[in-house]
Amino acid sequence: MSGKIIAVGNLKGGTGKSTVAINLACALRNGGKATVAVVDADGQGTASDWGAKGQLGLTVHALPFEETQGTGHGASHANGVESGGTANWGAEVDRLKADHDFVVIDLPPQLSDAILNALVAANLFVVPVTASGADLKATTKAIELLQRARALRDDGRPACLLVPSRVDRRTAAGKEIEAVLHDFGEPVAPAIGQRTAHVDAFTAGEWVGSYAPRSAAHGEIEVLAAIVKRVK
Numbered sequence: 578m579s580g581k582i583i584a585v586g587n588l589k590g591g592t593g594k595s596t597v598a599i600n601l602a603c604a605l606r607n608g609g610k611a612t613v614a615v616v617d618a619d620g621q622g623t624a625s626d627w628g629a630k631g632q633l634g635l636t637v638h639a640l641p642f643e644e645t646q647g648t649g650h651g652a653s654h655a656n657g658v659e660s661g662g663t664a665n666w667g668a669e670v671d672r673l674k675a676d677h678d679f680v681v682i683d684l685p686p687q688l689s690d691a692i693l694n695a696l697v698a699a700n701l702f703v704v705p706v707t708a709s710g711a712d713l714k715a716t717t718k719a720i721e722l723l724q725r726a727r728a729l730r731d732d733g734r735p736a737c738l739l740v741p742s743r744v745d746r747r748t749a750a751g752k753e754i755e756a757v758l759h760d761f762g763e764p765v766a767p768a769i770g771q772r773t774a775h776v777d778a779f780t781a782g783e784w785v786g787s788y789a790p791r792s793a794a795h796g797e798i799e800v801l802a803a804i805v806k807r808v809k
């Protein structure tokens with residue numbers, strides 16, 4: 578088996594990267610029909626904390642860039658989270674890719690060679706963007722990084738999907754976010770709304786599909802997962 582690598586990132590915190598990464602990963606499992614691993618590359622450890630409650634049905638591998646690029650240290654297991662450094666981040670992701678259908682990487686909000694390397698390895702770069710002007714600036718830089726990654730390959734990959742995130746349609750910016758994102762020239766996914774079910778699911782250590790299966794929040798994540806599955 579050789580799975581697809583889905584890298585979730587943007588160069589700003591709070592855009593919904595970890596929320597999209599965890600919920601997308603859980604939706605891609607398709608009730609256990611597919612195997613999915615999450616890699617938490619962000620030293621903040623949001624995805625790892627989420628997985629630590631053991632409620633996600635998948636393993637979150639804590640492989641923060643800062644710690645994993647130097648010397649390795651031993652691995653440990655704790656309730657849904659596998660942590661431990663490795664001298665070679667890429668080799669660890671390759672290993673996960675070899676025995677999962679999808680590897681979803683929650684990237685840290687930083688401009689680094691480590692991110693560039695992750696994008697070069699990825700099939701798809703998922704970029705959550707909120708309607709704030711600061712996000713749009715960060716997204717411009719994220720797209721530049723994407724273009725650098727594509728220049729290092731000869732197949733036009735990775736694909737990219739801009740995801741309007743935490744969208745509140747009552748605000749002017751929330752009403753026009755799709756139009757603004759289309760100007761980046763990359764595909765734009767249907768929006769993920771600002772919904773309390775996402776906050777409450779995180780608090781419970783669950784994803785929205787188990788915490789609130791009939792919610793709009795879950796419906797939007799399933800739509801996103803269906804689009805991601807179609808990417809080659």
Ligand SMILES: Nc1ncnc2c1ncn2[C@@H]1O[C@H](COP(=O)(O)OP(=O)(O)O)[C@@H](O)[C@H]1O
Pocket residue numbers: 589590591592593594595596597623742743744769770771772773775776779
């Ligand atoms: N669609 C959403 N609806 C409501 N709250 C959200 C949504 N997405 C993220 N949040 C909340 O916003 C905060 C930041 O989200 P997070 O996914 O951790 O962002 P990032 O990983 O980009 O820093 C968290 O408190 C999270 O629960």
Ligand SMILES: [Mg+2]
Pocket residue numbers: 594595596619621623624683
């Ligand atoms: Mg995060």
